[in-house]
Amino acid sequence: xxxxxxxxxxxxxxxxxxxxxxxxxxxxxxxxxxxxxxxxxxxxxxxxxxxxxxxxxxxxxxxxxxxxxxxxxxxxxxxxxxxxxxxxxxxxxxxxxxxxxxxxxxxxxxxxxxxxxxxxxxxxxxxxxxxxxxxxxxxxxxxxxxxxxxxxxxxxxxxxxxxxxxxxxxxxxxxxxxxxxxxxxxxxxxxxxxxxxxxxxxxxxxxxxxxxxxxxxxxxxxxxxxxxxxxxxxxxxxxxxxxxxxxxxxxxxxxxxxxxxxxxxxxxxxxxxxxxxxxxxxxxxxxxxxxxxxxxxxxxxxxxxxxxxxxxxxxxxxxxxxxxxxxxxxxxxxxxxxxxxxxxxxxxxxxxxxxxxxxxxxxxxxxxxxxxxxxxxxxxxxxxxxxxxxxxxxxxxxxxxxxxxxxxxxxxxxxxxxxxxxxxxxxxxxxxxxxxxxxxxxxxxxxxxxxxxxxxxxxxxxxxxxxxxxxxxxxxxxxxxxxxxxxxxxxxxxxxxxxxxxxxx
Amino acid sequence: xxxxxxxxxxxxxxxxxxxxxxxxxxxxxxxxxxxxxxxxxxxxxxxxxxxxxxxxxxxxxxxxxxxxxxxxxxxxxxxxxxxxxxxxxxxxxxxxxxxxxxxxxxxxxxxxxxxxxxxxxxxxxxxxxxxxxxxxxxxxxxxxxxxxxxxxxxxxxxxxxxxxxxxxxxxxxxxxxxxxxxxxxxxxxxxxxxxxxxxxxxxxxxxxxxxxxxxxxxxxxxxxxxxxxx
Numbered sequence: 017x018x019x020x021x022x023x024x025x026x027x028x029x030x031x032x033x034x035x036x037x038x039x040x041x042x043x044x045x046x047x048x049x050x051x052x053x054x055x056x057x058x059x060x061x062x063x064x065x066x067x068x069x070x071x072x073x074x075x076x077x078x079x080x081x082x083x084x085x086x087x088x089x090x091x092x093x094x095x096x097x098x099x100x101x102x103x104x105x106x107x108x109x110x111x112x113x114x115x116x117x118x119x120x121x122x123x124x125x126x127x128x129x130x131x132x133x134x135x136x137x138x139x140x141x142x143x144x145x146x147x148x149x150x151x152x153x154x155x156x157x158x159x160x161x162x163x164x165x166x167x168x169x170x171x172x173x174x175x176x177x178x179x180x181x182x183x184x185x186x187x188x189x190x191x192x193x194x195x196x197x198x199x200x201x202x203x204x205x206x207x208x209x210x211x212x213x214x215x216x217x218x219x220x221x222x223x224x225x226x227x228x229x230x231x232x233x234x235x236x237x238x239x240x241x242x243x244x245x246x247x248x249x250x251x252x253x254x255x256x257x258x259x260x261x262x263x264x265x266x267x268x269x270x271x272x273x274x275x276x277x278x279x280x281x282x283x284x285x286x287x288x289x290x291x292x293x294x295x296x297x298x299x300x301x302x303x304x305x306x307x308x309x310x311x312x313x314x315x316x317x318x319x320x321x322x323x324x325x326x327x328x329x330x331x332x333x334x335x336x337x338x339x340x341x342x343x344x345x346x347x348x349x350x351x352x353x354x355x356x357x358x359x360x361x362x363x364x365x366x367x368x369x370x371x372x373x374x375x376x377x378x379x380x381x382x383x384x385x386x387x388x389x390x391x392x393x394x395x396x397x398x399x400x401x402x403x404x405x406x407x408x409x410x411x412x413x414x415x416x417x418x419x420x421x422x423x424x425x426x427x428x429x430x431x432x433x434x435x436x437x438x439x440x441x442x443x444x445x446x447x448x449x450x451x452x453x454x455x456x457x458x459x460x461x462x463x464x465x466x467x468x469x470x471x472x473x474x475x476x477x478x479x480x481x482x483x484x485x486x487x488x489x490x491x492x493x494x495x496x497x498x499x500x501x502x503x504x505x506x507x508x509x510x511x512x513x514x515x516x517x518x519x520x521x
Numbered sequence: 522x523x524x525x526x527x528x529x530x531x532x533x534x535x536x537x538x539x540x541x542x543x544x545x546x547x548x549x550x551x552x553x554x555x556x557x558x559x560x561x562x563x564x565x566x567x568x569x570x571x572x573x574x575x576x577x578x579x580x581x582x583x584x585x586x587x588x589x590x591x592x593x594x595x596x597x598x599x600x601x602x603x604x605x606x607x608x609x610x611x612x613x614x615x616x617x618x619x620x621x622x623x624x625x626x627x628x629x630x631x632x633x634x635x636x637x638x639x640x641x642x643x644x645x646x647x648x649x650x651x652x653x654x655x656x657x658x659x660x661x662x663x664x665x666x667x668x669x670x671x672x673x674x675x676x677x678x679x680x681x682x683x684x685x686x687x688x689x690x691x692x693x694x695x696x697x698x699x700x701x702x703x704x705x706x707x708x709x710x711x712x713x714x715x716x717x718x719x720x721x722x723x724x725x726x727x728x729x730x731x732x733x734x735x736x737x738x739x740x741x742x743x744x745x746x747x748x749x750x751x
Contacts, residue, residue, distance in 0.1 A: 421601045424569055429667075430590030435619035443606040 027352040028361055034401060035365045038376020039254070045247035045379050052248065058224060059232040060252060066142060066217075066228065067210035070149035071203045077150065078157035078202070079195065081302045084295035085158070086165035087283040096303060097162075100155035103306075105455060105509050106502070107462025108215035109479045112148055113486070113498040114309030115139065115220075117316055119147060124312070144220035145228075149213065153206045155306065160205070164198030165191070170281050177284035186285045201267050208260045212253065212369040215464040219483065229253045233371045237469055243379065250372040257367045310502075316492075317499025323492040324500070331481035332500055334392055335461050338477055339508055341396035342403060342460035343453045349400065350407040350452060351437075354415045362405040370398050374466035388472030395467040395477065399460035406459075407452035414448040415441065450516015457508035462501060478504065523566070523671065523703060525729075528575035530565045537561045540575070541731035543720070545670070548694055548704040549732045550714035553724035554749055559707045562722070562729050563673050566705065567596050579671060595664040597677035602660035603648040609635065609659045610644030616666035634662040638692065654685045658692070665696055672697060674706035690717045711750060715739060725749065 085097065103111065119125050119139045126136035139147065168190055176186050214230040221227060227235070229252055236246040286292075353362060374394070381390055418441055426436050442449075464479035471480055478501045485494035523543040531537055537558035543549055551559045564570040566577055568589035577584045584592050595616075603612045613631045614623055623631070635644055638658035648656050657678050664672055674693065678686045690706075694717040697704045705722070708714060714721050720732035725745045742750065 422604065424567075424589070424596075425598060425601060425604075427569070427589040428567060428594070428596050429615050429619075431615065431619055432590065439607075439615075439619055439621070440604060444604075 024352040024355070024358070027349050028358060031349060031353070031361055031365055031401065031404070034397065035368050035373065037380060038373050039368065041376040041379040042247045042250045042254075042372060045243055046251045050244075050248075052252070055224060055227075056229075056232065056245075056249060056252065059227045059229045059249070060256070062142070062221075062226060063211055063213075063228045063230075063256060066145050066149065066213070066221075066226075067207045069142075069146045070153060070210040071206040073146060074150050074153040074157045074206050075161070075199055075202050077154050077302070078161050079199075080294075080298045081154070081158045082161035082165055083191070084299050085162050086281060087286045088292075088295050088299075089280045093280075096299065097159075099303070099306060100159050103152045103155050105458035105462070105505055106152075107464070107479055107505055108148075108152070109219060109464050109482050109486075110313060110462065110498045110502045110505075111151055111309065112216060112219045113316075113482070113494065114313040115144075115148055115151060117312035117495075118309050119144075124308075140220055140222075141226045142221075145213070145216055145226060148216045148220055149206075149210045151305070151309070152216075153209065154302065156209075157202045157206060158302070160202040161195070161198050164194045166279055166281065168194055168281070173281055173283055173285070181285060183285045183288070183291060204260070204264045204267055208257070208264060211256055211260055212371075214369075214371055214468075215479075218464070218468070219486070229256065230369055230371045233375055234468055237375070237378075243375075246375050247379070250375045253369055253372050254367075257369060261367050313495070313498050313502055316495035317502075320492045320494070320496030321499060322496070323490075324496040325493060327476070328478070328481055328485075328493065328497050328500065331476050331478045331497075332504060334475060335478040335501070335504065336508075338392055338396045338399065338467075339457045339461035339504075341393070342400040343457045343512070345397065345400035346403045346407050346456040347449060347453055349404055350411050353404070354408060354412045359405065359408045359412055362401075362408050366402055366405055370402060370463075370465035371469065373398050373401070374469040377466075378469055386472075387470045388475055391467060391470035391472070391475050392477075394470055395463070395465075396460065398466045399463050400456065402463075403456035403459050406455055410448045410452040410455070411445060414445055418444045447516045450512050450514070453516070454509035454512035457512055458505040461508055462505045522578075522580060523705075524576075524578040524581075525566075526576045526578060528565065528572050528577065530561060530570055530572040530575075531558075531727075532561075532570070535561070536573075536727050537565075537724070537729060538727065539729035541722075541729075543703060543705070543722075543732050545580075545703050546698070546701050547719045547732070548697060548706065548717055549720045549722050550718035550735070551705055551707045551722045551724055551729075552709070552711065552714050552746075552749070555709065557725045558727055558729065559709075559724045560675060562724060563596070563675050563705060563707060566671070567594050567673055568592050592671075593669050594671045594673060595667040595669040596673040597657075597660050597664055597675065599676050599679065602677060603656055605648050607647075608644060609640065609646050609648070609651065612648070612659055613644075613663045613666060616663045616668075630666060634666040635659070637665065637696065638662045653681055654689065657681065657689050661689075661693060661696070665700065668700075670702055672702045672704045674704065676707050676709075686713070687716060693717070711739070723749075 085093065116139060117123050119137050121136050121138065123137065130136050172190050176190065212230050213228055214234065217228040217231040218234065221231060229249055233246050233249045233253065236242045236249060377394055378387060422440055426432065426440055431439055462479055464483060467477050467480050476484065478497060482494055482497035482501060485497055522545055525539040525541055528539045529536060539562060551562060553559055561570065565572050568584065568587060572585065579593050610631050613634055614627065617627050617630065632644065635641055638661050640655060640658050640662065643651065643655065651659065660677060678689045681689065690713055693704065714735055718735050721735050721738050722732050723730040723746055738746065
């Protein structure tokens with residue numbers, strides 16, 4: 017009844033080859049390289065430091081925010097919870113631009129400080145990288161920990177209320193044990209995400225003191241064209257990721273896409289005015305931290321839209337093509353791979369970071385094609401691979417539900433093979449497929465990763481074009497490009513997600 | 522004739538044995554405590570569970586190697602009998618063809634089947650726009666249209682109230698007798714059995730007893746039935 021086994025094996029082999037061949041190329045090329053130098057070790061140390069700090073800060077700030085969301089009902093709460101999911105599809109360069117507009121040298125926060133007689137802020141370096149990572153991962157951590165809070169049975173809080181326990185005792189007895197279970201998982205997830213940070217390090221880091229291993233791979237490519245060193249650094253990045261994966265495997269990781277965050281547990285211990293004020297303050301701060309940079313993108317971007325050179329529009333066209341290509345590829349791979357084995361395969365594939373994959377693909381393709389010519393297809397393919405685990409996380413449980421709900425009915429009606437897929441599975445999977453396609457398209461449109469290795473001056477995607485404008489200090493044009501990219505990512509997500517929701521007439 | 526020949530099937534530690542025949546055109550209620558093996562019995566006949574020993578035969582033909590869709594069996598499940606994304610008519614049409622497009626003749630037959638279960642004019646509705654009883658009727662219309670001589674009911678009406686359930690069972694019995702279909706219907710309500718069944722298959726403690734005439738059985742219940750009735 018499943019997708020013909022041949023197709024599943026074919027898709028599995030394709031994914032495995034797409035990862036293993038570049039890896040083989042990387043290992044082969046790294047063999048001839050010299051040992052790691054002091055700069056390389058500095059990159060390893062910086063990768064670990066910034067990832068640890070980002071994870072710790074994100075989780076520490078998320079705890080009070082999650083607590084406030086768990087115990088307060090207020091207008092706009094569900095909007096705030098939705099907003100917490102938004103950074104997932106927000107292009108990194110766009111977010112960085114928004115953060116610069118707030119915390120940069122000429123940002124509104126710096127100007128306010130200058131007015132008050134202080135020095136302006138400097139966002140470049142370790143603290144800028146960590147700031148951007150917290151911007152992206154504080155919402156994720158809040159959602160993960162909120163799930164933990166909502167998993168505490170409401171009866172426990174009722175029991176605490178009948179016993180007249182004060183807030184401190186409730187925290188110690190009910191909330192601390194939950195946090196001890198939920199926080200390690202959130203820490204590891206964020207640590208792993210930040211460990212292979214490229215775009216944030218590219219835009220806010222750099223230099224000997226703020227270079228991640230991913231960024232060092234790029235620099236070995238672009239500035240020194242030392243492929244051996246890039247390959248060696250790729251091996252280092254691979255070892256770091258493997259170490260992090262081993263760490264993650266020891267912990268029960270939280271589910272990535274939690275549903276049902278719209279409940280609020282009634283709490284009798286938290287009714288005091290001081291606690292209410294505290295929760296309101298935290299949520300306001302978190303919302304402002306997320307919303308002000310976004311608002312700045314719009315505010316600066318609107319005038320910038322008229323300053324954009326023609327390359328920006330061309331780049332937008334390329335990005336659209338890359339996004340649609342990735343989406344088709346991801347969905348085509350996700351359907352035959354929507355099984356336990358397929359999900360394991362897809363997750364192990366993203367343990368190999370985009371820059372490592374890109375390095376390997378570059379080594380393989382360079383003898384046969386000019387890197388610029390294959391830049392867009394390679395970017396689409398790598399982005400598809402990177403989005404695959406998220407797509408599977410969405411699609412697989414729904415497909416399993418279809419099988420368990422209707423499998424026997426389909427068998428008894430003889431709805432097997434292609435009939436099962438066309439008449440039952442695909443119509444039942446419209447919503448998750450639309451959602452997964454939307455995620456993939458938005459992620460792919462906003463990605464600044466492997467394209468940076470391959471692109472030539474002629475062909476750039478919109479995120480890369482925007483980065484180039486920022487590098488050339490053409491901030492108005494960059495602001496316009498940022499707004500265009502933001503609108504494109506959101507529109508792509510909305511269009512696919514909506515397409516899955518609209519009922520067939 | 523449905524023939525269960527030295528049958529043994531199960532999963533894990535559970536085993537169900539049966540060794541009996543049921544004459545064609547009879548309606549047999551499968552009665553017994555939950556966990557006794559009622560659903561296992563239906564699963565083996567329908568082909569969802571392969572027996573470890575013995576055979577299932579229909580009119581002398583061994584069904585054991587056949588896939589569920591290839592057996593002379595139509596089945597109504599406890600739930601999820603209809604695809605929610607298809608209309609009532611589309612659900613019924615699956616009895617004839619998996620294709621989306623129907624010939625005019627097929628469309629007529631679908632209409633006629635809906636008509637027979639008292640749902641003419643309801644073809645364009647989705648299951649969500651139908652009551653529980655109407656959903657049961659749509660599923661029954663599809664089962665009829667499959668024109669399979671054996672009809673298995675795994676408590677498809679258990680979510681309905683007593684009056685509606687009785688009505689549905691009457692309809693099943695009426696249609697089955699008109700078609701000459703042989704029916705095995707799982708139930709845990711003795712009154713369902715007395716209402717429509719010619720015979721009762723008592724399933725308890727891993728054994729499906731041979732079908733016994735309903736009246737005689739209830740008039741003089743064996744120990745297993747007495748234990749079940751309480």
